[in-house]
Amino acid sequence: MSLLEIKNAHLKLDDKNILNGVSLSVNKGEVHAIMGPNGSGKSTLSYMLAGRDGYELEEGEILLDGISLSEMEADERARSGLFLAFQYPVELPGVGGMSFLREAVNSRRKFLGEKELDHLAFVKEARKEASKMYVKDEMLKRAVNVGFSGGEKKRFEILQMAMLKPTVSILDETDSGLDVDALKIVSDGVNAQRNNDNAIVVITHYQRLLDYIVPDFVHILSDGLIIKSGGPELALEVEKNGYSGLINAA
Amino acid sequence: MQHSIKDDYINSIKNYTNQFEVTNFRRIACNDFKNWPSPREETWRLSRLGSLSRKKIKPINPNLKKNNNNTTNLIGSTIIQFIDGAYREDLSSKLPSGVNLSVLSDSESLKYLQKIKKSNLSDHPSTNVSLSCTPSIMKLTVSKDIKVKDFLEIIYEGGEDSQSVHPVLYLELEENSSLFLIERFNHLTSLAMPLQLIELRNKASLNSIKIFNDHEKTYNLSANCVYLSKESYLNSFSLIKGGIFTRSETHAYLNGCNSKLNLNGVYISSDNQHHDLTTAIYHDVPDCTSKQIVRGVLGGKSTGVFQGKVRVAQDAQRTDGQQMSRAILLSDTASANAKPELEIYADDVICAHGATVGELDDDQLFYLNSRGVPMDKAREILIKAFLEDMINQSVDNSLHDFVFKEAELALSSIIPKETL
Numbered sequence: 001m002s003l004l005e006i007k008n009a010h011l012k013l014d015d016k017n018i019l020n021g022v023s024l025s026v027n028k029g030e031v032h033a034i035m036g037p038n039g040s041g042k043s044t045l046s047y048m049l050a051g052r053d054g055y056e057l058e059e060g061e062i063l064l065d066g067i068s069l070s071e072m073e074a075d076e077r078a079r080s081g082l083f084l085a086f087q088y089p090v091e092l093p094g095v096g097g098m099s100f101l102r103e104a105v106n107s108r109r110k111f112l113g114e115k116e117l118d119h120l121a122f123v124k125e126a127r128k129e130a131s132k133m134y135v136k137d138e139m140l141k142r143a144v145n146v147g148f149s150g151g152e153k154k155r156f157e158i159l160q161m162a163m164l165k166p167t168v169s170i171l172d173e174t175d176s177g178l179d180v181d182a183l184k185i186v187s188d189g190v191n192a193q194r195n196n197d198n199a200i201v202v203i204t205h206y207q208r209l210l211d212y213i214v215p216d217f218v219h220i221l222s223d224g225l226i227i228k229s230g231g232p233e234l235a236l237e238v239e240k241n242g243y244s245g246l247i248n249a250a
Numbered sequence: 251m252q253h254s255i256k257d258d259y260i261n262s263i264k265n266y267t268n269q270f271e272v273t274n275f276r277r278i279a280c281n282d283f284k285n286w287p288s289p290r291e292e293t294w295r296l297s298r299l300g301s302l303s304r305k306k307i308k309p310i311n312p313n314l315k316k317n318n319n320n321t322t323n324l325i326g327s328t329i330i331q332f333i334d335g336a337y338r339e340d341l342s343s344k345l346p347s348g349v350n351l352s353v354l355s356d357s358e359s360l361k362y363l364q365k366i367k368k369s370n371l372s373d374h375p376s377t378n379v380s381l382s383c384t385p386s387i388m389k390l391t392v393s394k395d396i397k398v399k400d401f402l403e404i405i406y407e408g409g410e411d412s413q414s415v416h417p418v419l420y421l422e423l424e425e426n427s428s429l430f431l432i433e434r435f436n437h438l439t440s441l442a443m444p445l446q447l448i449e450l451r452n453k454a455s456l457n458s459i460k461i462f463n464d465h466e467k468t469y470n471l472s473a474n475c476v477y478l479s480k481e482s483y484l485n486s487f488s489l490i491k492g493g494i495f496t497r498s499e500t501h502a503y504l505n506g507c508n509s510k511l512n513l514n515g516v517y518i519s520s521d522n523q524h525h526d527l528t529t530a531i532y533h534d535v536p537d538c539t540s541k542q543i544v545r546g547v548l549g550g551k552s553t554g555v556f557q558g559k560v561r562v563a564q565d566a567q568r569t570d571g572q573q574m575s576r577a578i579l580l581s582d583t584a585s586a587n588a589k590p591e592l593e594i595y596a597d598d599v600i601c602a603h604g605a606t607v608g609e610l611d612d613d614q615l616f617y618l619n620s621r622g623v624p625m626d627k628a629r630e631i632l633i634k635a636f637l638e639d640m641i642n643q644s645v646d647n648s649l650h651d652f653v654f655k656e657a658e659l660a661l662s663s664i665i666p667k668e669t670l
Binding site for chain 1: 637640
């Protein structure tokens with residue numbers, strides 16, 4: 001059984017068709033990349049999966065580990081094991097990084113029937129994971145994403161992923177705004193999470209990220225439809241010929 | 251002439267003040283109280299006293315045997331207790347050295363009146379009614395060069411249904427002195443009209459926290475007149491959460507170069523409460539700084555008002571005046587008004603203001619939801635952060651926790667109702 005199954009997803013925003021029948025199966029242990037030009041529906045797809053208000057499906061279905069997500073709110077989906085790394089992580093003035101992480105982790109643990117971590121155990125765990133992502137203690141004391149650089153924001157996203165241990169992670173343009181060094185740290189962080197029980201969907205414009213997070217499958221999204229699927233070589237084709245060649249051929 | 255309840259109130263004040271000579275400060279003040287402010291007056295347009303003027307009220311005759319009701323967690327090491335508007339030495343602590351509390355004589359009281367009358371609080375109802383009816387004007391002085399280490403806490407209690415209470419304070423910080431002052435308004439009365447004159451001499455520094463937490467039926471019309479001399483500093487924070495109608499009006503005069511003022515406030519309003527922070531800051535000399543952050547959280551059918559005027563006189567070059575107000579509405583029936591006003595006559599100034607009224611941010615809520623945090627918890631986190639962020643910026647470190655807990659207590663009554 002697939003870990004994530006998108007079946008014929010249709011979605012409209014302001015009466016405009018954005019997703020026009022996307023289907024995708026992601027199995028345990030796989031990394032899929034979804035590539036596409038601006039306006040192809042990539043971010044809409046990620047919001048739809050995460051359950052943002054206003055991004056409900058017109059038609060179609062999504063299953064996470066066999067369970068339908070359509071009736072679940074965003075928070076329930078997250079607790080069930082779906083994670084979205086934001087393209088633009090949101091600033092939360094006044095909400096400390098450490099307490100934010102703790103709230104998130106304990107929500108997930110409660111759902112899984114695990115005991116909530118006490119303060120000390122949590123801080124220890126958070127520091128351990130944070131150091132792997134080069135996130136300093138001082139950053140955890142600050143308000144979430146407030147005054148963070150582009151690289152810090154993305155590192156903090158992947159730190160959350162590491163702590164929440166999701167079954168399916170959607171990484172929405174995680175490479176945007178990153179220099180080469182930051183890209184490497186973030187990619188290493190993501191790769192460290194890869195295992196045989198989870199799956200990762202990487203959404204990106206550029207092939208560049210896929211040199212670091214090497215996908216098993218690559219899909220091209222255009223006008224709300226997956227027009228072509230293939231292996232990592234498909235990404236190289238995009239890099240060489242641009243999207244237009246593929247779209248015209250389709 | 252038609253007899254009205256309002257006339258009853260004025261007459262009872264007159265009857266009381268008539269026993270004094272015509273030149274007495276009480277008589278003068280009483281003559282100036284003609285009526286409750288009408289909604290036609292610009293600064294009372296958003297905070298109307300119509301229902302107050304229809305209430306049958308009399309100025310209280312303080313009961314000097316009444317006991318205090320200190321159920322609140324005291325934080326100060328020195329307590330000054332007012333009950334029914336009267337200072338109660340028997341219930342107050344011994345003051346630290348260099349701090350003195352005294353009753354103003356009639357002639358000093360007259361000077362007090364003249365000072366307030368020079369300000370734009372001259373027609374405020376609390377000025378005239380409280381000066382007419384106060385048991386006595388209490389003067390708290392911190393002597394030159396004295397830095398008071400411990401917190402001083404003033405607690406205002408008492409009052410009765412259908413009565414008005416009139417504590418009047420004169421706070422003078424002499425040159426180079428400093429004080430931490432916490433004031434709590436916990437009246438159980440129909441109307442409280444606290445009046446204060448604060449004078450900060452050269453290099454004096456005052457950290458002031460006011461917590462308005464009167465009974466749910468109380469009207470509180472607090473009036474404060476502040477004069478800042480050269481290089482003096484006032485860091486003022488007000489938390490308005492109690493009463494059916496609480497308006498704190500402060501007029502601050504920056505009269506000495508390099509004086510610095512922070513005039514911050516939070517209001518937390520629920521049910522049918524009306525909360526109003528009205529301020530006016532007058533930059534009269536060069537090189538002064540004023541900063542204002544005001545935040546409101548409103549639920550139920552409550553209403554909130556922030557009116558903030560900043561006037562920069564022609565000579566007040568290099569003034570830095572910042573003002574920012576934000577209100578968050580948690581229900582469709584709550585409303586908030588913000589009225590920033592800048593009057594600038596100098597040309598070399600930095601002045602900025604901004605005001606927003608809105609709901610919680612959708613992006614922020616979604617971000618929290620996407621991390622597994624349920625909607626009601628996400629709202630709670632954001633509301634608390636909205637206030638904590640501001641409290642951390644505007645209250646001295648040592649009092650963050652205390653002030654935030656006071657705010658949290660009020661939030662607990664609006665968050666669950668609005669989110670479940």
